[in-house]
Amino acid sequence: MAKTAKKGLFSSMTAVRLLLLLVFIVAIVVMDAITGWKMFSFSERGLNNGIYILRQCVFPVCVAWGMTFIFGSGLVDLSIGAQVALGANVGAILAVQAGWGYVGLIIAPLVVIVACELAVVLCSEVFKIPGWIAGLGCGLIFEAILAIWSASASKSLGSSVINLPKELKVLGTWPWNVIIMLVMFVIVYILQNRTTIGVELKAIGGDPAVASAVGINRRKALIVAIVIGALCVAVGSICYISYGGKVEGSTGLASLTTIFKALAIVMLAQSLNSFVSEPVGVLFAGIFIMALVDFMTKLKIEAGTLQEVVLGAIVVICGVLSRIGYKGVAK
Amino acid sequence: MKTKKTFPWLTVVPFMILAAIIIIMGFVAGWGTMYAGNNIEALFNQAFNWMVAGLGMVFVTTIGSTDITHGALLCLAGGLGCYAGQAWGVWAMVPVALLVGIASGALLGILNTKFKANTFMMSLALMLAYKGLNGSLFLNKRAVCPEGIKFIDNVWFKIIFLIILFLVVLFVYNYTPFGTYLKGIGENETAMKHVGFNVSKVKFAAFVISGLLCALASVFNSARLGGFDNKAGVSFEMNVMMVMFIGGIPVSGGMKSQLYKIIIGAFTIIILQNGLKVANIEAGYVQLIMGIVLLLSVGFTLFLSRRLSRLNEKAAVNQKNA
């Protein structure tokens, strides 16, 4: 009886996954049609717009993977946006001002973002501040650090952020940044589904009391999860600055807008996580959402306006969908 | 047998911090500049908006949820109110603004009570969506505030209004069953479901009140600033949250939430912020200090209440053997 049930489950799962894939493809085709087939057209320089969309995915998808690790450990940390700005700029400083080149550009964000994230964990673990407040408070602090530096840089350098020269922007070009994304995908997939740390994180996320009773060292696993997550975010921020050349700071937690797309991707992936494993879900959700953004831009719906409304609607709908059948208390 | 009363740290500390800030800022920014008449008026005007919005947001905090939409909502409600005032006459401004606030609160309320979604995420999404709306509605244009409403931007009017508002909210919060239910939901919502009243209705009302009072603050804000553009309301929600938590309201709400803490929190923050500004401290440093103060105050409030409950347990355990 169990065997046939299992088989039935297996085939219905594959059926659902195929259906989702179909919906994914059809939606993109429909969007393309509405824009007059501009989404996959070739520009004058011979580059396909589809590649442009893929390149746009790299940053939010990497951040989204980072979020699945960080949020998955229970820490809803909104300071990620501020960390990206800070880390990327420190990388730029070391690369350009200190002359360290790629070494600086890569190592600095990795170190800075992991340090920032650990600082947030410190607040929430040691000072027992609820994760979301720790994230907000630290976000203000990280933004402030960059703002302070920017203000003094304005006076001495003339501009408030560092611009990367063309030679240092290779990682932001095609095909490198997409390759980075695909490599990250393989790493994240293996980590989440096929390693002990992945099992431990799922346990802690599911039921912390049980996890500690079976001897899972919550602190250790949490820190590992946070570090992995921070590294994902850091890789994303390296690609981000390599692509755009510079990253502006912000105040008043306006840095939340930087990670809004990643947030939408995570929510979409989470609402599908009973059918599709999270790393895979994030990748496809990422492509879908960036295609959607491109679609809207082609229709003259600019960023900073109704695009955010659409993204917000997606997050709200996914948030509602992921709670269907939820019997607990909603806060 | 009565155990000795422990010193009411949780109540006293916010006052002590306020006193300390007043004194420190006096030295840092200069007593004459800080506490001159016109600066006090400026302080009050800033704090006023926070207190009005805070008196609303506290309802959501009390039930254990978070409403982070206030900054963008302030802009949206105020801006739309201004538009309405220009288009249909000054009488339309307040109703339209309030309606926007109520609608936002209702939306959040439905998402929480009917769809059981996580309010924090939802209010975050709504905030970012409203920012988008603000961007498209007010981009490079400014919603100008109709002249007729500007009379409310008067210090005495505001003081009297605030007192009346505070008394009304205080009545609802502390002297009605509704208030008790709110706090109970913050303590243990499942237990409240077993008490018999309609928990969803109470929660819904809390969200609507939060949106409503934010809209009210936006009306006063418009009158003061003369209008809205899409940059208005930035970091407003962070300030209102700081007002609540620095004043000592528990992050998870519940029975220990008290309204006077909002007043204390508002004055603490405004004096701190304003003092730093008057002392010519750079904006970056000001935000750095605010972030640190937020973390410290939340951590400290939690530390105190945990220590208190541990002392309570010790006392009780001794009771058992008595």
Add this chain to the structure above:
Amino acid sequence: MADIVLKIEHLCKYFGATKANDDLNIEIPRGAVLGLAGENGSGKSTLASMICGIQKPTSGKMYLNGQEYAPKSPVDANAHKVSMVLQELGVVGSMDPVLNMFLGRTKQFAKGGLLNLNAIKKEAEAQFEKWNLTKVPMTGVAGNMSIEQRKVLELARALSIDPKFLILDEISQALSHDNRKVLYDFIKKFTSPENGGTILMVTHDLEEMVEICTHISVLRDGKIIDTRRSEEYEMDELKRLMIGREVSGDYYRADQEEIYSDEVVLRVEHLNVPGELVDINFELHKGEILGVCGLSDGGIHSVGPALFGISEHRTGTVEYVPGKVQLKKPLDMIKTKGAYLSKDRDKDGLMLDASIGQNISVPNVRLLAGAAKFLSPKKVNDLSQKASVDFEIKSSGLGQVVKSLSGGNKQKVNLSRWLVQDLDYVILDCPTRGVDIGVKAYIYGVLKKMKESGIGIILISDELPEAMGMSDRLLVMKDHEMAGMLSRTTDFVEEKIVEVML
């Protein structure tokens, strides 16, 4: 000289000034099934938690197989072949059962860092086979399994480390009758000479303890009062040792007659909740104690929520007869002077971090508010004070946080906040659960007084002696249906009730 597997010498555990365990000395022979008997707060759980490594003793020593034994954690205890199934559910709902079984020990299945998921599954199935345990689904998430299945899974997990000493803390509470039999068979097999295992059992069910355990230790106030072979105990003597005073026959009700008014206060017709209740019909009279009993998963705990109005897709009618009011939602019951207390007081009843006064006030503010909804704090305080005094709540004052109260006092707070009202009917689900014998007797006294004053009581209980002892009529449920309605005067013989239950 018997082969002693675990020796406990002058073991003490103090929590501040409280002596949870005070100078315990036991020698547990190999192959024994030792039951720990004692009221709540007597120290049973503390002792069990020290043996399995969750707590460290303040002083004293333990010897396992002659060697000094001081586990630093449950994992360390496992390394010494000591494992446990604890009272709180120990399964991660969002993960699949297979991973749950080997949670924390997946490294042994890892090759080069990657887990061999198939090998884990095979090993899991092998464990169930070895001990002949009722199989549970291996796919999907553990959260979709019933509480019983999850307990069996935990047992399998505890067994998968091949333990020689097993601690079972209140395990049978979660199991249905069939599964209890599987458990008892397992216990026999585990402690047989071929296997050589030893079991320490903590259970509130005294009858079960006498039947299954080879030895029983009675704990009271942190000390071991007596340890004997279980055949040497008489039930009354056991109870007496546990509470240190006479438990007379008047513990429940002295009379054997069903007595109640003819007036019907609640009429339930065709009450149906998909998956939980099938066509329930009965009438509750004024002054009647209507017991509801049955096997744990037979639906008895669904009756309360259904009547209260918080079950999903409920059909049928519940009518408050004196006012001819149909009860559809919780507010209806409250407004017709009824009350419902759920089985789980910590989750569904009390605000643990709030004070006694605040807890008592919540269900009463509706009644205390005057015109224009004004609620006078003085009136609220006076009521809380009255309730606290009337129900003899032992505390340091109304401001004391409920979390720090004993189980018995917590239940008094839980009950008093409703019973202080002028009620016509009450529905109580396991009101004496997790409560020591002293408070139990007190609660029975309260119920008797309520009956005399004409209040209709529905007493849902999973303790058959309690249901038999207190009820006028007994509604027996089986497989979510009514199996019988028995009368105190004629039918209350344990065998007959059990027969109807099965």
